[in-house]
Amino acid sequence: MAQTEMDFERAAALFWALGGNIPHAPELEEWALQEASGEADRDKLLLKAVKLCGVGENPAHCYLLAKLYSWLGPQYTADTIRWASRYLSGKPWEKLPRGIVLQDGVEISRESAARAGVYADLAQAQVQRGETGPAMVNYGEAYRLEPYNAMYPVKVADLLSLSSSIQEALQYLENQKASRYYKPVRYTDARGVRHTNDTFRQLLDAQIRKLKARISQ
Numbered sequence: 001m002a003q004t005e006m007d008f009e010r011a012a013a014l015f016w017a018l019g020g021n022i023p024h025a026p027e028l029e030e031w032a033l034q035e036a037s038g039e040a041d042r043d044k045l046l047l048k049a050v051k052l053c054g055v056g057e058n059p060a061h062c063y064l065l066a067k068l069y070s071w072l073g074p075q076y077t078a079d080t081i082r083w084a085s086r087y088l089s090g091k092p093w094e095k096l097p098r099g100i101v102l103q104d105g106v107e108i109s110r111e112s113a114a115r116a117g118v119y120a121d122l123a124q125a126q127v128q129r130g131e132t133g134p135a136m137v138n139y140g141e142a143y144r145l146e147p148y149n150a151m152y153p154v155k156v157a158d159l160l161s162l163s164s165s166i167q168e169a170l171q172y173l174e175n176q177k178a179s180r181y182y183k184p185v186r187y188t189d190a191r192g193v194r195h196t197n198d199t200f201r202q203l204l205d206a207q208i209r210k211l212k213a214r215i216s217q
Contacts, residue, residue, distance in 0.1 A: 011052035012064055018045060020067060023095040046072050060095065062087035063118070070121035073128075080125035084118050104197040105187030106148045116145035116152075123155070132163045148181045150203035157207060161214075170211045176204055 010031070012024040017032035024032075039045050050068050053061060066083035069076040087093075097110040123138035136159045143152035153176045160169035176182065184198035 007052045007054060008056075008060065008064070011049040011054075011068075014045060014049040014052065015064065015068060018042060018049075018071075020071070022064065022067065023093075023097075043072060057086070059087060059091055059093040062090065063093045063096070066118055066121055070125065077125040077128045080121060081129070084122035084125070087118055088115070088122070102187075104199070105185035105195070106181070106197065108146075108148070112145040116142040116149070119145070120152070120155075127159070132159050135159060136163075147179060148200060150176075150181075150200045154203060154207045157211070161211065166211055166215055170208065170215070173204060173208050173211065 009025045009028055012022050013028035013032035014035055015022050016024045016029070017036040035048075036045060046068050050065065050072075053064050053068065055061065055065075062083050066080060066087050069079040069083060072079075092111065092115065096114045099110055101108050101110060119138045119142035123135040123142065126132075126135035126138065136156050139152050139155045139159070143149065143156070146152065153173060157169040157173050160172055179200070181200040182204065184196050184201060186194065186196050188194050
């Protein structure tokens with residue numbers, strides 16, 4: 001394995017050791033965990049991963065750098081926007097998980113979920129820079145990719161309440177009740193136990209209550 005490729009794999013493994021969900025070389029896990037346990041400052045470890053990753057134009061580098069910088073927070077918003085935008089404008093990283101999985105009774109496309117996560121990282125960085133309009137567009141795209149994830153419309157509503165009005169934000173959330181995911185999903189797990197997944201409804205209704213409380217104040 002070439003040195004630059006090995007460094008990238010070390011960066012990915014280090015991000016994994018910090019809690020990131022990312023493809024990495026299993027043989028580097030022990031090294032990465034030792035690195036993580038030996039340094040209490042998470043930002044230093046993230047910056048070490050950035051250095052190891054290096055600058056590349058391939059999807060793997062763009063994806064990992066977008067994730068690393070998004071975890072580093074507000075001081076690195078320009079870097080997050082740069083790498084997330086580059087990733088989203090190109091081909092997806094082929095090593096990311098693929099296929100459909102069933103999670104709490106809901107079918108999830110792993111490709112769409114990964115891409116939605118990058119849109120969300122991009123949107124959050126734009127919020128931190130005060131770019132409300134682009135952030136709403138990108139949260140909206142994440143929501144399109146993951147229509148079962150109520151956190152995205154909640155984020156859009158938050159921005160609407162700041163840029164437009166609370167009433168418009170409330171109406172937007174009320175409109176999301178038309179989603180098929182607003183209706184609780186009943187399913188049976190592998191052990192034969194029955195469950196009800198109403199996470200979408202709970203999150204949406206909680207935010208609607210908050211906005212109504214703000215209006216009534």
